[in-house]
Amino acid sequence: MRKIIDEVSKEITQVLQRVDERQAVQLSEQIRSSKRIFISGEGRSGLMGKAIAMRLMHGGFEVYVTGETITPSISEGDLLIAISGSGSTGSIVQFSKKAKEAGAKVFLVTTNPDAELTKITDGVLIIPAATKKRRAEEPKTIQPLGNQFDQSVHLLLDAVIIHALDDSYEKMTERHANME
Template sequence: MDSFKETAQACVEEISTVISCTKEEELAAIAQGFKHARRIFISGDGRSGLMGKAIAMRLMHGGYEVYVVGETITPSIGEGDVLLLVSGSASGVAARQVIKKAKQAGAKVMLVTANRETEFGDLCETCLFVPAATKQRKPDEPKTIQPLGNQFDQSIHLLLDAIVVKLTKEKQAEMKARHANLE
């Protein structure tokens, strides 16, 4: 790769491959979860959490009541709510605790992960498997020129954003009115 544009194009091709291997019915299940939720709560650590925050903002612009877990203004989760957990590895004590607490409160849990073998899948009503490389670089993950979990992060950003685009197709004027105006 001789140029920055060629590097960018190689990254785009990688993401295109990941997206083509993602299941439409899993994307549709996430969309339905958003559509029917009383409120949406989004959780994720590190870079996955940043991608989750980006989607939270887009959902808010689309008229959804959405919160990011861990923020000071996030209320308690309850019946009729949905928790979206974004985690490449879908492992760890903290993520398990978030899922358990959400379930105990009567919320439904949706998971977005690159780990098809996660034990969290059994705890969630919906699971979107994104076959992308993560920082673990497991043997079953695709090859990538990108560092760490860039391929997963970029893939989930585009996939979740595509859901928001479809859900908010008729709400462009309303979305502009909800955009921040204290900038």
């Protein structure tokens, strides 16, 4: 077991070290300057997106997750953070196109710099991790399916949010759920 834990940790560290810091800073600045933030992802990427939405809410940002019953319409001044390892997930492409039509900005978090979706987005954060597709340029991994991408998304977007925060620990704690 120790060998597996150490290898997973090593893999994630290697992925995060290869991230283009300028792309991460650009996303952080988009978060800061947006009126509202919408997060979209499918499967485990969607679960990582919900975790990121929660942290953004703790940070005082107005944030929504696509597909939820309370999610309002997106509009000009808003930001959609689209999470898709392949950059071609059907629903994510559709949400991104709708967001652009509404005048919102779209920022794609993906492994694929050549994804068609990159042509319509306002920014791209490339996470050089393995996905379930196992394209030739993806790193080797002992992990199944898209684990390496999803774990990297969570850690990297947490770092992006930390960079975007203005609030203190105390203010964030005040926003934390209190009906637990």
